[in-house]
Amino acid sequence: MKFFLLSLILFTLFVSKINSITITVSANSKECIFEKIDKRTSVTLLYQVVSGGGMDINPEITGPDGVVIYRRDREKEGKFTFLSRSSGMFKFCFGNEMSHLTAKQVNLDLQFSGGHSNSEIAKKEHLTPLENGVLELQEQLRSILSEQRYLKVREHIHRNTTESTNARVLWWNFLQTFLLIAISATQIIYVRRIFERRRRI
Amino acid sequence: MKICLLFFVLATLFFSATNSFQIEIKERQEKCISEEIEHDSLVTGSYSLVEPKQLAVDLIIYDSKHHTILHKHTIEDGKFAFRTDIHGDYKFCFTSHRQQAFQGSASSQRVEFDFKMGSEARDYSDIATKEHLNPLETEIRKMQDLVLEIHEEILYSKNREEAMRNTNESTNSRVLWFSILSIIVLIVTGIFQAYYLKDYFKKKKIL
Numbered sequence: 001m002k003f004f005l006l007s008l009i010l011f012t013l014f015v016s017k018i019n020s021i022t023i024t025v026s027a028n029s030k031e032c033i034f035e036k037i038d039k040r041t042s043v044t045l046l047y048q049v050v051s052g053g054g055m056d057i058n059p060e061i062t063g064p065d066g067v068v069i070y071r072r073d074r075e076k077e078g079k080f081t082f083l084s085r086s087s088g089m090f091k092f093c094f095g096n097e098m099s100h101l102t103a104k105q106v107n108l109d110l111q112f113s114g115g116h117s118n119s120e121i122a123k124k125e126h127l128t129p130l131e132n133g134v135l136e137l138q139e140q141l142r143s144i145l146s147e148q149r150y151l152k153v154r155e156h157i158h159r160n161t162t163e164s165t166n167a168r169v170l171w172w173n174f175l176q177t178f179l180l181i182a183i184s185a186t187q188i189i190y191v192r193r194i195f196e197r198r199r200r201i
Numbered sequence: 202m203k204i205c206l207l208f209f210v211l212a213t214l215f216f217s218a219t220n221s222f223q224i225e226i227k228e229r230q231e232k233c234i235s236e237e238i239e240h241d242s243l244v245t246g247s248y249s250l251v252e253p254k255q256l257a258v259d260l261i262i263y264d265s266k267h268h269t270i271l272h273k274h275t276i277e278d279g280k281f282a283f284r285t286d287i288h289g290d291y292k293f294c295f296t297s298h299r300q301q302a303f304q305g306s307a308s309s310q311r312v313e314f315d316f317k318m319g320s321e322a323r324d325y326s327d328i329a330t331k332e333h334l335n336p337l338e339t340e341i342r343k344m345q346d347l348v349l350e351i352h353e354e355i356l357y358s359k360n361r362e363e364a365m366r367n368t369n370e371s372t373n374s375r376v377l378w379f380s381i382l383s384i385i386v387l388i389v390t391g392i393f394q395a396y397y398l399k400d401y402f403k404k405k406k407i408l
């Protein structure tokens with residue numbers, strides 16, 4: 001019973017931790033999130049640009065030794081998984097250098113799994129099928145929650161685009177109608193002026 | 202039984218303690234982290250200044266209507282907890298002021314921050330002792346709450362999708378009717394122009 005409990009408790013430490021936040025990167029700058037990660041941890045970074053300008057960002061992941069693990073240019077969204085080779089402070093940076101005016105909002109989701117001493121896995125043999133089932137279910141539920149969070153952000157972005165399109169259709173059409181009428185009025189006045197000038201001369 | 206509970210408590214503490222990240226704040230700068238949170242949701246979190254302590258930092262938490270929920274001046278190590286009233290984007294902002302630097306003339310400060318919302322924020326060791334649940338039952342209880350949360354989020358997404366669908370259908374019909382309006386206006390102004398000029402020349406010729 002004690003072994004089971006110990007392994008159950010310690011196993012919960014294995015289960016992926018979910019950490020999802022939205023940060024704002026001002027124009028011409030870079031924002032970084034620092035995270036202390038143990039070695040042999042599987043790290044997954046999921047990022048999406050929520051709003052701002054061209055909706056692109058320059059992500060960069062740097063390890064504790066200063067080596068760049070991942071770098072992309074002008075991405076709208078991405079997912080990257082890596083296994084940490086050493087323990088230490090990892091840097092997750094997002095650069096908005098390509099934009100001189102608009103700030104960008106980036107949503108990032110960091111997931112970790114594993115990473116604690118592997119000797120605990122051996123104790124798994126003491127778990128009954130029921131306990132195993134419960135732990136697996138929990139793992140699945142957390143991954144559902146993580147997918148749901150991703151979809152939530154996607155939906156938010158989508159809704160912003162839709163509302164912007166709807167407003168644009170209205171206002172640009174008003175402008176178009178107004179311009180049409182203004183242009184034909186201008187044409188008539190111009191032609192009149194030409195003939196009036198001719199008459200005077 | 203006591204040892205089991207102790208292990209459990211320690212495990213949940215350990216589990217929650219290692220879920221934080223750090224951000225760097227420069228002098229006279231404000232950095233905000235925002236997150237969309239449901240209404241009537243428990244939010245807990247902890248913050249601490251990473252050694253060396255160089256700048257004085259304030260923590261301000263804004264709700265989705267930009268009202269201040271919490272304002273802690275010159276934070277050291279601490280925790281916070283609140284329950285949300287409305288759904289929306291909540292902002293956790295860290296501001297640094299130059300005047301109150303601790304010592305030295307360094308220009309940046311690292312702050313370690315961590316927050317949890319909804320079912321993750323709940324203290325299950327507390328619930329376990331109150332309802333006399335063994336660890337397996339507590340895990341199942343955790344899952345129950347998680348499933349309820351997932352269900353609520355799906356319902357909310359459903360409503361949002363409906364609102365978006367209405368907007369899309371409105372856009373669709375607007376594109377059609379406004380284009381027809383533009384064509385009509387174009388034809389009408391064309392015909393009006395032609396008749397007006399014809400009239401105008403007739404008038405001029407007579408005169």
